[in-house]
Amino acid sequence: MDAKFFSDRGFRFSGSQLFLGLGIALSVGSLLLDSSSGRSFWSIQSLTLPLWVCTLAAAMLGSWVVPLLRDLKAGQVIREDGPQSHLKKAGTPTMGGLFFVPVALAIAVLWSGFSTHVLAVAALTLAYAGIGWLDDWQILRYKSNKGISPRTKLALQITFSVLFCLWALLTQPASLTSVALPFGWVIPLGILFWPLAGFVLVAESNATNLTDGVDGLAGGTVAIALLGLGAFIAPTHPDLALFAACLSGGCLGFLAHNHNPARVFMGDTGSLALGGALGAIAILSNTLWVLLVVGAIFLVETLSVIAQVTYYKATKGPDGIGKRLFKMSPFHNHLELSGWSETQIVAAFYGISAALAGLCLLLR
Template identity: 70%
Template sequence: MDAKLFSSRSIQLSGTLLLILLSLGLSAAAFVADMAAGRPLGQELSLTLPLWVCALATTGLGFWVVPLLRSLKAGQIIREDGPQTHLKKTGTPTMGGVFFLPVAVGVALVWSGFSPSVVAVSALTLGYGAIGLLDDWQIIRRKSNKGISPRLKLMLQIGFGALFCLWLMATQPINITTIALPLGLSLPLGALFWLLAGFALVAESNAVNLTDGLDGLAGGTAAIALLGLGALIAPTHPDLMLFCACLSGSCLGFLSHNRNPARVFMGDTGSLALGGAIAAVGLLTNTLFAVLLLSGLFLVETLSVIAQVSYYKATKGPDGIGKRLFKMSPFHNHLELSGWAETRIVAVFYTIGGLLALLALAIQ
């Protein structure tokens, strides 16, 4: 067999392998949670079940929803100034978030007994998903890669984020405004915390959205980040660990349809919601520093866009044309134009995401 073909097929297994590793990782996290909380060993191991339930339910539901989206002509419009290899993806159904988000949220709500924290995080997740759905629908309706205006999208994100923060103010203890740091340190922010909270929700949402540019990239990296976050909060917030497990499982089920070559894209419907969910759980559990580590890949993607735009503007000549720091941003596009295969980029990002999750767990 050709070595290149063998390598490609090996990397294609990353979605299945990730599912197995995540399940084992969640089992280990639950075991550690039992020991830390002094519970009988094995009591919390049942939390692995929601991950599998959501993964299998999302996989099965996708076999019905993906053809439906295709029949509705909900095809993605690929921007012409992006990598030329992506043009062949034009017409691939998008808005995949409409089937994996409801599975995760529905299972988490029922399984947690409608825990107030899970209800709040689920509401924020669905709210951001609704913003993405509106954006995706406008792109499809106009047959253009421009959906709702960036200003409107930002205002809606800030609006839902403000509602979530108001709920936090009304229900959480006063010490929530103190950020927990490694080595037992903390950083009291007072009223500034709420500005940080709003920024975290909007920034994380858009960061995952920027990462959603290659088959399986955002779904897999978000699944890893959610697992790491779930393992981290297991001893103190089992209900939100359950939510993370459900959303991670749904991302894995989505990967069965989104791995290269993708049969469906998550669209803004999925990516905006995933980022908002991660930040919301971080705020509720006082793990924002850990979320920063877990979101390291999303941060790099965002910074690459900021750096590209800033450098281009700073180097503009008399002709109005500037220089580019990267071949294209976000950073995964730079790697692709540098000769990296999509599957290689995704596999490397998965590996880095896993290492960041281990780091976050190790220093907390």
């Protein structure tokens, strides 16, 4: 199925229409979820109010920060081997994660009454944002899209994931080491749970980072995944659900400036932080299977890169050149080079993400 299938049937969207549609969908969805669960709109268990508050706070703060980033010449360096249509985006301010991540975390921490779980997840999120900021800063400093070395980035991610897992190991109930599955199934892993948890944190942060390649794509899909995950865990972990709703609202407020055509990019500062937050929430709430489903888009993006690299190496000829499984990876780049517009890709990924979040809630 190609882009012409959608265009011929009127599936054409502007970036502002997608942003407005997503905002309405998340707002209505959170209201319905609160109502069906008997949660008061004004209570700490509410998903709607923190979503709205953080959306407005992030959008308003962005109105000040985005021009500041532009004045500081914090413009994105576009990789030359990417889609040629992206070269016109060079110079667009990056490091947008600097404004929407901290404001959402601060509101979540205060609103939760300094909940221990929220503080821990916020700390991990900020740590991963710090890794992303270091990478973004190196890119801007040297005017190169290389950033810090992959080995350094991975080492920092593993270090913070180990620290988070050690804290959880020492403070959380022993039952956390059993992985809960749908329909009441449980897999007891014991001590093996913690290597899995560490892997989830690193993998999820890199997966959301890979998804951040089209205007509005990562911010919107993560906002949907966060709200879906938050709604699933609200009955048992209201503090973590509040955190998820706040960060989902932060993403939505960021999209006010990031929808196509983007006026700012989140950079690794934002994308690594968002993946870390998703992983940390799922670990503490013992909902790894939910994360796998609501974050399936991020998994597909990651697998497309792994498959591309593996296939290329496996098909190398005597000249050292291999074949490509996709026109370009991650998968959203393949779709773009196949004729899909950025807004068509974003609309399709939003729809899939929403359907997956709804599926998880049906299985709760």
